[in-house]
Amino acid sequence: MNQESFTTSQLGLPILEVKNLTRRFGGLVAVNDVSFTITQFEIFGLIGPNGAGKTTLFNLMTGFITPSSGQLLYHGADFSQLHPHQIASLGIGRTFQNIRLFAELSALENVRIARDCRIKTNTFKGIFGLPPAPREEQKSKQKALELLELVGLGERLDEKAKNFSYGDQRRLEIARALALEPQILLLDEPAAGMNPNEKQQLSKFIRNLRDKFHLTIILIEHHVPLVMGLCDRIAVLDFGQLIALGEPSVVRSNQAVIEAYLGND
Numbered sequence: 550m551n552q553e554s555f556t557t558s559q560l561g562l563p564i565l566e567v568k569n570l571t572r573r574f575g576g577l578v579a580v581n582d583v584s585f586t587i588t589q590f591e592i593f594g595l596i597g598p599n600g601a602g603k604t605t606l607f608n609l610m611t612g613f614i615t616p617s618s619g620q621l622l623y624h625g626a627d628f629s630q631l632h633p634h635q636i637a638s639l640g641i642g643r644t645f646q647n648i649r650l651f652a653e654l655s656a657l658e659n660v661r662i663a664r665d666c667r668i669k670t671n672t673f674k675g676i677f678g679l680p681p682a683p684r685e686e687q688k689s690k691q692k693a694l695e696l697l698e699l700v701g702l703g704e705r706l707d708e709k710a711k712n713f714s715y716g717d718q719r720r721l722e723i724a725r726a727l728a729l730e731p732q733i734l735l736l737d738e739p740a741a742g743m744n745p746n747e748k749q750q751l752s753k754f755i756r757n758l759r760d761k762f763h764l765t766i767i768l769i770e771h772h773v774p775l776v777m778g779l780c781d782r783i784a785v786l787d788f789g790q791l792i793a794l795g796e797p798s799v800v801r802s803n804q805a806v807i808e809a810y811l812g813n814d
């Protein structure tokens with residue numbers, strides 16, 4: 550196990566269950582009868598070759614698409630038919646493989662929009678479309694500033710998102726997802742576009758996020774050393790099917806995984 554501040558006994562309560570989940574696109578079965586359970590505070594990796602169904606699984610978990618069959622349970626309740634904003638307000642936040650920031654808005658504005666959405670969906674005033682009280686406004690700004698500081702962008706609040714490097718845009722997306730105060734954070738290829746130095750720091754950063762916010766983290770990642778060093782457990786997909794699930798050392802030596810994805814190196 551790869552956690553410093555969480556003990557094995559603290560891991561264990563199911564937070565997200567994937568039950569016989571299938572998604573078809575016409576004749577193609579992108580996710581094929583996949584089942585597994587993710588426990589609270591786990592860092593859970595999803596790996597597999599291109600086109601294996603990883604992003605489709607993320608899109609199912611966040612309501613961007615609905616399952617053809619099967620169930621998704623969050624704290625035991627089926628959420629597979631909910632819309633993305635409903636799932637976000639339940640406490641499941643995400644970043645995207647192809648970064649989706651508001652390019653023309655500043656870093657601060659990008660985070661504040663997410664923060665304000667959370668307030669709108671969770672407060673009486675928000676529900677009735679009233680503007681937030683000045684104190685809430687101030688609190689919201691303060692929280693956004695803290696998150697930007699946390700991801701290392703505290704000095705660049707007013708810069709437009711489009712002017713950030715790839716790695717910094719990924720960090721900004723994480724700050725934006727955290728503004729929704731999720732319990733589960735889904736990261737779609739967080740290391741993509743990062744330089745070797747940034748990649749090295751990413752493991753520590755993700756583990757710190759889990760510890761600080763008591764998060765459960767699910768990540769898709771092609772950078773195998775990062776996944777193996779960071780994740781508590783790893784699920785391997787191939788042609789939509791779950792071919793292996795377990796701790797990194799177990800997955801690494803699984804023959805089917807070596808053949809489908811890792812190779813013999």
Ligand SMILES: Nc1ncnc2c1ncn2[C@@H]1O[C@H](COP(=O)(O)OP(=O)(O)OP(=O)(O)O)[C@@H](O)[C@H]1O
Binds near residue numbers: 579597598600604605
């Ligand atoms: N909206 C869609 N319509 C039709 N086919 C789709 C759609 N989304 C995904 N697919 C197909 O489903 C399969 C799984 O795709 P998916 O993007 O989930 O794979 P992936 O494991 O995330 O791949 P990568 O590592 O390249 O991102 C692929 O064959 C893809 O072409």
